[in-house]
Structure formats: structure tokens, C-alpha cells
Amino acid sequence: MTNYARMYRWGVTPWERYGKPAAGSIAALLDREEAERSRPLGRALDVGCGRGQFTPELARRGWQATGVDYVPAAVEAARSATTEAVTYVVGDATDLAAAGLGTFDLFLDVGCFQGFDAEQRRAVGRNLSALANPGATLLMLAFGVTWFRALSGGVSRDDVTAAFPDWALIADEPAQTDGLGWPMNRTSPRWCRLRRART
Numbered sequence: 001m002t003n004y005a006r007m008y009r010w011g012v013t014p015w016e017r018y019g020k021p022a023a024g025s026i027a028a029l030l031d032r033e034e035a036e037r038s039r040p041l042g043r044a045l046d047v048g049c050g051r052g053q054f055t056p057e058l059a060r061r062g063w064q065a066t067g068v069d070y071v072p073a074a075v076e077a078a079r080s081a082t083t084e085a086v087t088y089v090v091g092d093a094t095d096l097a098a099a100g101l102g103t104f105d106l107f108l109d110v111g112c113f114q115g116f117d118a119e120q121r122r123a124v125g126r127n128l129s130a131l132a133n134p135g136a137t138l139l140m141l142a143f144g145v146t147w148f149r150a151l152s153g154g155v156s157r158d159d160v161t162a163a164f165p166d167w168a169l170i171a172d173e174p175a176q177t178d179g180l181g182w183p184m185n186r187t188s189p190r191w192c193r194l195r196r197a198r199t
Contacts, residue, residue: 017152022110025176029139029191030061033106033125036064042105047093047124048112052078053165060109066101068093074140082098083114094123094131096131103133109140114155121155125163136196141175143189160192165193 034041041062045057049067051074058065062141065084068091070135078088089133091099093112116124128138142155161169 015017024177024193026057026110028055029193033054033137033139033193034061036103042101042133043105044106044108045101047107047109047128048115049078049088050074052082052088052145054108054110055082055086055088056082058106059086063106066100066104068096068101094120094127096127103131105133105136107132107136107140109142111141111143113140113160114142116150118159118162121159121163125165127190129164130164132196135198138164138192138194140192140194141146141189142192157190157192160194164194167196169193 019033039062041178044063046058046065046067047053049055049069050071052067055065055067055078066087066089067075067078067152068089068161069078070092072089072090075088075090078086082088089099093099094116096157111131112122113121130152140160142160157169157172175186175189175191
């Protein structure tokens with residue numbers, strides 16, 4: 001994950017290009033999720049929030065939104081840029097218990113999970129599971145396993161389900177790549193929607 005800190009420092013953040021082209025699809029995913037819930041919506045965690053590209057939208061929609069990222073400079077930039085009622089925290093997705101975040105009803109991960117190796121992905125799964133309220137949802141955008149994996153990461157459907165054995169994968173859909181630009185548009189991005197058991 002130190003690659004991300006270096007890339008922020010160098011100003012090389014190709015994943016941030018996804019915000020505008022993906023806005024419609026992310027809105028549709030959130031619309032679907034919110035239609036199945038009663039108000040108030042509850043608490044949402046933007047995992048790997050970076051400079052807060054998506055976290056404020058969660059707050060605008062009525063979620064109690066928190067963004068967490070491993071890179072302090074990214075979190076500081078998010079805090080400086082937002083005008084919404086959002087909490088930003090520096091934290092490691094493989095050790096979220098240390099951040100004292102509480103529990104959540106929704107997790108949004110736009111490209112964070114894929115950056116970890118297999119052992120770290122299992123740790124992410126354990127940590128999100130520990131923070132998940134019964135019936136919580138995880139919306140995850142992950143790039144597929146391609147030659148570009150050395151830089152951007154990449155995971156398969158099996159990688160996702162292996163890390164979240166106590167969650168049901170209820171949707172696995174191709175994500176749009178229009179406007180994403182090369183080489184990110186060659187990484188076969190997919191949206192996974194997982195649901196925590198209501199027990």
C-alpha cells in the first residue's frame with residue numbers, strides 16, 4: 001500500500017479519473033440500496049476514501065458518512081475540500097479496529113480492496129465483518145486480474161468471496177469504462193454487492 005502514498009506524492013492518481021464517468025452508475029447503485037432501506041439510512045464507511053471523491057455524496061444522500069484511508073495526505077486533502085458533514089479518519093483497512101470507528105450499515109469500496117495481497121484481503125474481510133451491522137451491504141468496485149495488476153492491483157470474484165465468507169454475493173456486474181482512460185479502462189472493473197447476514 002506504500003505505492004499509493006508515493007503516487008499521491010507524485011501526483012499520479014489515475015483512479016481519481018473514475019469519479020465523473022462513474023457518477024451515474026454509483027448513483028444507481030446507491031439508489032437501489034437506499035430503496036431497500038427505511039430512513040434514517042444509518043452509517044456508511046467509504047473504505048480507501050482517498051481525497052474524498054465519493055464520501056460527501058453519501059452524506060448528501062442522508063448517510064452518516066465516514067471516510068477512512070491509509071494515506072494521511074489524502075485524508076487531509078479530503079478534510080480540506082469537503083463542506084458536508086463527513087468524518088475523515090486515517091486508518092488501515094486491514095486493522096480498522098484500531099481506528100475506533102464503530103459499526104456501519106453500508107461500506108463503499110471504490111478500488112481499495114484490490115490493492116492488497118491475499119492475506120491482507122482476508123484481513124480486510126475480517127475487519128469489515130467486525131464493523132458490519134446485521135444486514136449491512138458492501139458495494140465494491142474492483143478491477144480484474146490483468147497485466148496491469150502490479151500497479152493497480154486486481155481481484156477475481158473468487159478473491160472477493162474468499163475474503164467475505166459470511167457475506168452473500170448478491171450482484172456481480174461489469175462496471176462502465178467510458179471516460180476512464182487508458183490503462184484503467186483495460187482492467188475489467190466490476191461492481192460487487194455483498195450482504196451481511198441478518199443474525
